[in-house]
Amino acid sequence: MAQSHTHDHASANTPCAPQDVDAFLAEAEALVVRKGQRMTRIRRKVLRLLLENEGPAKAYDLLANLDGEGAAKPPTIYRALDFLQETGLVHKIESLNAYVACGHTSHNHSAVFLICDICQNAEELHAVATSQALKKETEAAGFQMTRAVIEVRGRCRRCHA
Ligand SMILES: [Zn+2]
Ligand SMILES: [Zn+2]
Ligand SMILES: [Zn+2]
Numbered sequence: 001m002a003q004s005h006t007h008d009h010a011s012a013n014t015p016c017a018p019q020d021v022d023a024f025l026a027e028a029e030a031l032v033v034r035k036g037q038r039m040t041r042i043r044r045k046v047l048r049l050l051l052e053n054e055g056p057a058k059a060y061d062l063l064a065n066l067d068g069e070g071a072a073k074p075p076t077i078y079r080a081l082d083f084l085q086e087t088g089l090v091h092k093i094e095s096l097n098a099y100v101a102c103g104h105t106s107h108n109h110s111a112v113f114l115i116c117d118i119c120q121n122a123e124e125l126h127a128v129a130t131s132q133a134l135k136k137e138t139e140a141a142g143f144q145m146t147r148a149v150i151e152v153r154g155r156c157r158r159c160h161a
Contacts, residue, residue: 016126032089050101085147091149113152115153
């Protein structure tokens with residue numbers, strides 16, 4: 001765990017980002033602006049839907065819930081999701097073909113998801129050491145990594161009890 005990162009991570013998936021949706025969106029917007037980009041209405045709305053969703057969400061669930069944004073078409077959603085992934089605010093879980101808001105945008109990390117075979121819940125691990133190891137090992141292989149999502153299958157705390 002990084003020195004600057006002192007809060008408690010007793011639970012595997014305790015997010016480091018604010019739990020409050022509006023506070024999270026404010027931080028996300030600041031991050032986007034720092035990168036010289038713009039948090040458009042559709043990007044913000046998609047991120048809000050992901051934050052409010054209990055688990056990973058499929059693109060068509062997002063599309064169905066974009067009320068008041070009647071002009072939103074699938075390509076618009078996918079563009080917004082691509083942007084949010086590039087900025088690290090959202091991860092895609094390929095094996096579930098679904099998206100989640102990232103709880104660890106405040107520090108460098110690799111997205112490591114613990115996906116339960118029984119309840120299909122996906123928790124993002126606070127994975128700082130993994131990120132450093134992956135960076136080192138991919139560099140040693142002469143590979144320039146841009147991003148990584150690691151999907152770990154098994155049984156969650158609740159289901160293996
Ligand atoms: Zn993340
Ligand atoms: Zn489970
Ligand atoms: Zn974290």
